Amino acid sequence: MKNKGSWELIQFSSKGDTRGELVAIESQKEIPFSIKRVYYLINTKKDVRRGFHAHKNLDQILIAISGSCKILVENHKKREEFFLNDCKVGLRITNLVWREMYDFTPDCALLVLASQHYDPDDYIRDYQKFAEMIAHDSK
Numbered sequence: 001m002k003n004k005g006s007w008e009l010i011q012f013s014s015k016g017d018t019r020g021e022l023v024a025i026e027s028q029k030e031i032p033f034s035i036k037r038v039y040y041l042i043n044t045k046k047d048v049r050r051g052f053h054a055h056k057n058l059d060q061i062l063i064a065i066s067g068s069c070k071i072l073v074e075n076h077k078k079r080e081e082f083f084l085n086d087c088k089v090g091l092r093i094t095n096l097v098w099r100e101m102y103d104f105t106p107d108c109a110l111l112v113l114a115s116q117h118y119d120p121d122d123y124i125r126d127y128q129k130f131a132e133m134i135a136h137d138s139k
């Protein structure tokens with residue numbers, strides 16, 4: 001996969017007029033891959049942290065459609081925290097990136113656009129194993 005172990009913010013444009021706004025997102029345009037799956041996290045309880053894994057082969061875009069949450073991402077070089085509170089911004093996370101999501105507001109709806117169908121075997125849930133994989137991969 002191109003851009004493995006990386007992340008970036010993607011700004012979506014809004015087609016606003018006097019009635020309000022509309023944000024359109026298309027595969028291979030705003031989204032740099034073909035979208036095979038869409039899911040969303042809602043009603044996440046206060047003080048809950050989710051995620052705690054990386055993926056072997058998955059590109060995703062996370063968008064806080066309403067409310068806000070924080071995302072911590074980590075690759076072989078650095079850790080970075082993002083505050084997602086704008087439905088016109090997506091956080092793209094490629095494979096081999098550890099992620100944790102937390103500080104969800106009660107109204108947070110975190111939409112995720114994914115490049116692959118759901119595959120439990122694609123998850124790396126052991127942080128030590130993840131650390132070994134990225135250390136090996138960066139040589």
Ligand code: T46
Nearest residue numbers: 037039041050051052055060062099101112117118119
């Ligand atoms: C990720 C972050 C951002 C499915 O049945 N289908 C699916 O497509 C997904 C994503 C999950 N599930 C089931 C598996 C579990 O029984 O939904 C339950 C919760 O999934 P999980 O504990 O993996 O959720 P999070 O919030 O820890 O992580 C999710 C995604 O799984 C993951 O790929 O990058 O959101």
